[in-house]
Amino acid sequence: MTNYQHIEIEQRGAVRWLWLNRPDVRNAFNDALIADIAAAFADVEASPDTRVVVVAGRGPSFCAGADLNWMRAMANYGHADNHSDALKVARMFHAVHSCSKPVVARVHGDAFGGGVGLVACCDIVIATASASFCLSEVRLGLIPAVISPYVAAAIGPRACRRYFLTAERFDAATAERLGLVHRVVAPDALADARDEIIGHLLKGGPAAQGAAKELIQRVSYAKIDEALRRDTAWRIADARGSAEGKEGIAAFLEKRKPNWQ
DSSP states (O other), X not given: XXXXXXXXXXXXXXXXXXXXXXXXXXXXBOHHHHHXXXXXXXXXXXXXXXXXXXXXXXXXXXXOSBOHHHHHHHXXXXXHHHHHHHHHHHHHHHHHHTOSSOEEEEEOSEEETHHHHHHHHSSEEEEETTOXXXXXXXXXTOOOTTTHHHHHHHHHHHHHHHHHHHOOOEEHXXXXXXXXXXXXXXXXXXXXXXXXXXXXXXXXXXXXXXXXXXXXXXXXXXXXXXXXXXXXXXXXXXXXXXXXXXXXXXXXXXXXXXXXX
């Protein structure tokens, strides 16, 4: 497993925890943390024993966006260097978003800027009631560019028009209403809510879950035409004929647990 500078890895059975571990700067992104996250998700893909990933933050916040010192250095970059740096960030977010395993975000404290992007890239998000969110880029004369595909998919373009432009903070209840967060709980209920979701995820077929994530990307906003009908029919035919699909159906008919449980 890779040695990380700013991530702490914890393997609990089939669940891998990725702890963002820069608590002194509220887990803000710098180039090292960005590289760590990308590498951590590459390691997840290479780990057959990992079924679920949990992303969480050490210290008082989940992720406060960009590190100020990193931003200060970027201010002196030329366009080519800025583009190269931004591509690394974009690829990191894509690694989280495209992970074949279910990814759960455990959010507390602040999730600002890129922290909101990281939340939006995760499949299921549980937040404490005191969590706070902000897409703050325009107040710095910037835009939430590389995170925008994921945030827009989570909350929709209409909400983006408000929160990209105003950069106002919004609370966990609002994040839940917008679709960025799936469940809001009291801090002392966070562990139980997390474990409940993990329990549900571990009951699903791992290959089927990866295929379901790909399916979502294929059908979201797609025109329902003959090509899409053929594609979805092909996908279910593949699932039915797979070893996992056959085992799942057999287990259901025989009233037993499938072998992945």
